Amino acid sequence: MTPGPGVHRTPLPKGFLASGVNCGVRRYRPDIGILISEIPAVTAGVFTQNECKAAPVRYCQNLLPAENIRAIFTNSGQANAATGAEGIEKNMMMVSAAAKNLGCETSQILVASTGVIGVQLDTDKILPAIPELVQRANDSAESFATAILTTDLVPKTVTDTVELSGGTVRITGISKGSGMIHPNMATMLGYLLTDAKVTKTYAAELVKKVSDVSFNMISVDGDSSTNDCCFLMANGASGIEVKTDTDLKKFEAAVERVAIFLAKSIAADGEGATKLIEVEIKGADDLALAKRAARGVTLSPLIKTAIHGEDPNWGRILARLGAEQVPERQLEQMSLYLQGILIFEKGQPVVFSKDEVKVLLKQVLVKIEVDLKSGPYSAVAWGCDLSRKYVDINTEYS
């Protein structure tokens, strides 16, 4: 996998183009973007569970899954959530303008928005910039990935190829964070693009399945956004079909790899974050419990601040596991590792070198592993530390 951008360029799958420009909602930064498939693409999506759904989320939910999508338009800075009838109307104005410029039907255009909730879209600025946006489209992901950012520090792109029985296909992932992430105000958006040929039904199953082990396992702040969505667009431009069982396995693994890479990038670039926290719960007798416990640890402000302070205050981890209803019996037989060092087992603290662990905690990736020794299930969740910078960013956001 080739992460981008930096010195890298993130190539798109065959038949895809991307673009991003500044329309004036933000002062200088690119603030509108578009992903275009030159031919109609099979497209599926997963959307926020929040009952307060943004206008573009409701719009896309009605259209997907579909077999004829041509583009996903995205604006940043304004979320178009809690904006009533005016928000729905403005969403449709952007759809119409994009369709006109691409020469397709409005039903072939998807929209995602991200930014402040409860302000009406600046369509006076957005609409006139759409022709230039479409004209500038090219075959790498960077301009789009930059245009969709809010409080993110870095664009998040990744591209990978996978050998199937009929030949090689490409999968490109693009996403953004970095606040209201429990897949939330900055809002998480994910785009998975491929030139492989798949069916609508398979695309819908796959995007749900990979989101569950990637985007749905990250948390920056425990706040679920009004605008979260993840799209999978497959335009078949490679001419290569995902057909044999081996193909399905390989393809699914590749899409999952791309999605997890993006999910970790969002957590690592969480608002104010200096560290990526990876929590693995093993040996659980229940998958739901493993997931809840892993996410619970990434959510705890006490654990997040301790890790920020590079402080091996493991009692907070145990307390959170208990609060997530990991049964007492399992807490008493479990093993807890911090950066690979055994800290707690058999219901008792282990004598360990606090200084050694403190040094290991200086690393950017902090790993917490828990083995409940009760069953075959495991789950991994990702989060980030909680810093003064997080408070500063969110004290001053609107």
Add this chain to the structure above:
Amino acid sequence: MTPGPGVHRTPLPKGFLASGVNCGVRRYRPDIGILISEIPAVTAGVFTQNECKAAPVRYCQNLLPAENIRAIFTNSGQANAATGAEGIEKNMMMVSAAAKNLGCETSQILVASTGVIGVQLDTDKILPAIPELVQRANDSAESFATAILTTDLVPKTVTDTVELSGGTVRITGISKGSGMIHPNMATMLGYLLTDAKVTKTYAAELVKKVSDVSFNMISVDGDSSTNDCCFLMANGASGIEVKTDTDLKKFEAAVERVAIFLAKSIAADGEGATKLIEVEIKGADDLALAKRAARGVTLSPLIKTAIHGEDPNWGRILARLGAEQVPERQLEQMSLYLQGILIFEKGQPVVFSKDEVKVLLKQVLVKIEVDLKSGPYSAVAWGCDLSRKYVDINTEYS
């Protein structure tokens, strides 16, 4: 109600004594305390739902409710949680020492502990100090209230009287916060003392009922402690029984008032807090939803930081209500008030003076009111803002 301490002195109900001294676990601050009833008291308690329960919590749960309790011993600085068999043994050593000094049975002594999880109790320091602790007992709450503090800035005491058919009884409340509060490491402890005469069954019902609308409706950080407990001790020393229906109503209202006063004091003194946030959800068609939504708003770091910044970024409130599964239809008909100013109604933002609201947000008490216009249920929850100071305190705790 007379809050203490400051220039006030918080009198205890008849037949109660309190004490707090330094035994050396902490450098100078009082770190062990005891509440004594001169005669056996009816006592009930509610305890943390966390599966990782501290040794003293399990010990008290086994004993309560009871009719013959003489004292609650409490130590601060060490939580005696995640301490295995050694923790259970050290808890019993403290029980025995207290019983010996009071001349009663060990089964008449309760224990609460608060502090760092996963370190063994310093009984070498605690046990020799117990005789002095008992000798110094007097009839006001201050010394005990101070000895149980951890990251709290102020002791939390309150005392009130209520006129019953047979005469006047007194109710005194003492509690502590101020982190791992979602009724957590600092740990919430609550003590409700009265000289009224009540039955064991009634005491058990009452402590559960009042905790549900007070301590169980506060959150500082969303982390549930291993050590939370709230006790109600009624020694009947006033000779006055709670008997008529009017008595029951008056008494319950008074105990609830005391518990809510303490709960709000804990939230207001949350780690790093500068503001008390009160969230009221009205017009809900389901009590559980109203409670979850109210608590959800107090939990959101995005809302907590916005309030810290005195920023009327109300979109975050709407997003959290949606994330707590307040149905879309209700979100579209609800009214949202911030410091009494209408901000959002009928699914659309209201034009309001941002400057006026900013000025109102400078107050220490910030009120968020939501009317869902769907049913008769309401709930109130309390929390606090999230500041850089919170991060500093918890980066350096252990």
